[in-house]
Amino acid sequence: MNIPQLFYFDLRGFGEYIRLLFRDNKIEFEDIRLDHEPKDNRLDRGLEWQELKKSMIFGQMPCLKYDGKEYVLTGAIMRHLARVHGLNGSNEDEATFLDMFFEGVRDTRKEYVRFIYYDSPKREEMLDSILPRDLADFEKLMKVHPGDFIIGDKPNYADYILFEELDVYTHLDATILDKYPSMKAFWELMWQRPNLKAYLEKRKADRVWINAIEKGLD
Known part of the structure; x- marks a missing residue:
């Protein structure tokens, strides 16, 4: 199985639930963060968001890609990971x-x-x-x-x-x-x-935005 790639903006938003699940359970993944404030109308990895979204199901992120498959919508991704990694209760x-x-x-x-x-x-x-x-x-x-x-x-x-x-x-x-x-x-x-503490402290120190606007950060 190749390493899962998680596509989301460089803020917390809906993608953060998935990042926390991965990190806490020591599941290796590629955290691909796209600039939520495009500079010169371009995004991370040289991709324009308007072009990138055309290639994604429903044109939405978060988007999880691995094994040649693509998963979108936060709840669907979370439940998929829950079933695969035994994080869905016992019955x-x-x-x-x-x-x-x-x-x-x-x-x-x-x-x-x-x-x-x-x-x-x-x-x-x-x-x-x-x-x-x-x-x-x-x-x-x-x-x-x-x-x-x-x-x-x-x-x-x-x-x-x-x-x-x-x-x-x-x-x-x-x-x-x-x-x-x-x-x-x-x-x-x-x-x-243990698997979250350093990440959370760095996130706080870096003042990673919660939303696409700064409102609500403090």
Whole structure:
């Protein structure tokens, strides 16, 4: 099997969940980051984005390529990797629970994206209503299965989207997790994962953008 190539922009965005899964599980991959602010209308590796997207399914990234195959759409890529690498729970009930958690977190991300790019909802609504509501739901779900992670004592694929989103929301408010002890403990635990710690610290030091605009980084 050749080394998987992950195509995404040089920011965190939707590609970061996949990067975290690869790094935490020591799965070798090529992290191809395209400039989200094209200079002279050209992108990394000498490719114009408008030309590159024509060659990709649905014209979308993240895009994962290996073994002559191409996979797109974040959820599809994450679930594919979960099945291939044993990160999808141990039975159908657990797999479905992980899917529910994943989709719930992604719904919250949609609200965040609307806030960042369209300023609707407003910051106050995100911090005072939407995030407290959703974090309370995640806090309850986190207690359904014993262990430090969504299910048991090892991460599965949905743990990576949950961690990344929690980390994103701490940039809006550094104390946002204080009222949700399970969420905060999980977030802190993931930060200390041996295969993630150096990467996360470098990402923070380099101030890698979360979004295609700087809003929400601090």
